[in-house]
Amino acid sequence: MYVATLLTNPDKNALEQTLVDSLRNAWGGGDVQWLSPDEAAEFSLSGLPDNQWDVWADLQNMGVDLVVQPANGRRKKMLLADMDSTMIQQECIDELADEAGVGERVKDITARAMNGELGFEGALTERVGLLKGLDEAVIDKVLAERITLMPGGKELVGTMRANGGYSALVSGGFTAFTAKVGAELGFDENRANTLLAEGGKLTGDVGRPILGRQAKVDALEQITVRLGLSESDVIAVGDGANDLGMLGRAGTGVALHAKPSVAEQCEVRVNHGDLTALLFLQGYARSEFAAR
Structure with a gap:
C-alpha cells in the first residue's frame, strides 16, 4: 500500500477539496483524510500511479506539493537535518561574507557548490579564506541580526521529540551557528565545521577534517x-x-526548496510547504503538532 500526500504553503491554504477528490478518483484511492483544512490531505493507494510525475508537474504550477510513498513505516524515529537554507533561511557563510565586504564573491561560490558544480571541500576553504581577518565577534552579530529560522522548524523538532524521536543537526557550516540554532530548536545533537580564530580574528581556515557530504552519511550511520x-x-x-x-540513504529523504539539480535526484520533493511538511508526510495532523 501507498499513501499520496498533497500539501501547500500554510500561509496560503490553497489546497482545494475538489482538486484532492478529483485526483483520488482518478487514481482509485481510498477515503481522503484531511491533516489540516485547506493545507494538507492524504489518501491510500494500492499501487504507484503511472502518471505520478506528470501530475506532480501540473500541481507545481498550482502551488501544491505531491508525494507518493509506501504506507508502511512512514512515521520515523529520527530526524537528520541540514541547517543552512533548511532549518534556517540563510547561508551562514554568505552572511559573514557580507559583513566582511566579500558577499557577492562568496555567494557565487556557495550557489555553484550547492548546485554540485564545485567540490564542497574546495569551495568551503576558498570561501572561508576570504573571511581572513574578520573580527570573531561578528559571528554573534550575524546570529542576532541576520539569521532567521525556517517556518515550521520548531513544530517539526518538537513533535518528533514528543513522540520519542531523536533529532540531529548536521551541517557543512559552522559549529558557532549549529550550537545556537540547535539549542533554539531543541535538537539532541549538532555537528558542523569549526571556524579557526586567533587573537579574536578569523584565520581564514577551518578545523580538520572538514565535514561535507560523506560526513553527513557518516553521521547517519553512526547515530x-x-x-x-x-x-x-x-x-x-x-x-x-x-x-x-x-537523503538517498535515509528511509525518507526530503529535498526541501532544493536546487533543481538536487531535487531531480530525490523522490520526495517539497517546494511549497514549510518544514511542517515533514510531519504531514509522516501522517501527523496539525492538531497533533507540538512546539518546543
Missing part, C-alpha cells in the same frame, strides 16, 4: 547504530548537493 535504529527509521532533509548522500 542510528548508537541508538539501535535502522536507516529506514530516519527522515532526512536538506537542499544542496552535499545533502544527497544522506
Whole structure:
C-alpha cells in the first residue's frame, strides 16, 4: 500500500477539496483524510500511479506539493537535518561574507557548490579564506541580526521529540551557528565545521577534517547504530548537493526548496510547504503538532 500526500504553503491554504477528490478518483484511492483544512490531505493507494510525475508537474504550477510513498513505516524515529537554507533561511557563510565586504564573491561560490558544480571541500576553504581577518565577534552579530529560522522548524523538532524521536543537526557550516540554532530548536545533537580564530580574528581556515557530504552519511550511520535504529527509521532533509548522500540513504529523504539539480535526484520533493511538511508526510495532523 501507498499513501499520496498533497500539501501547500500554510500561509496560503490553497489546497482545494475538489482538486484532492478529483485526483483520488482518478487514481482509485481510498477515503481522503484531511491533516489540516485547506493545507494538507492524504489518501491510500494500492499501487504507484503511472502518471505520478506528470501530475506532480501540473500541481507545481498550482502551488501544491505531491508525494507518493509506501504506507508502511512512514512515521520515523529520527530526524537528520541540514541547517543552512533548511532549518534556517540563510547561508551562514554568505552572511559573514557580507559583513566582511566579500558577499557577492562568496555567494557565487556557495550557489555553484550547492548546485554540485564545485567540490564542497574546495569551495568551503576558498570561501572561508576570504573571511581572513574578520573580527570573531561578528559571528554573534550575524546570529542576532541576520539569521532567521525556517517556518515550521520548531513544530517539526518538537513533535518528533514528543513522540520519542531523536533529532540531529548536521551541517557543512559552522559549529558557532549549529550550537545556537540547535539549542533554539531543541535538537539532541549538532555537528558542523569549526571556524579557526586567533587573537579574536578569523584565520581564514577551518578545523580538520572538514565535514561535507560523506560526513553527513557518516553521521547517519553512526547515530542510528548508537541508538539501535535502522536507516529506514530516519527522515532526512536538506537542499544542496552535499545533502544527497544522506537523503538517498535515509528511509525518507526530503529535498526541501532544493536546487533543481538536487531535487531531480530525490523522490520526495517539497517546494511549497514549510518544514511542517515533514510531519504531514509522516501522517501527523496539525492538531497533533507540538512546539518546543
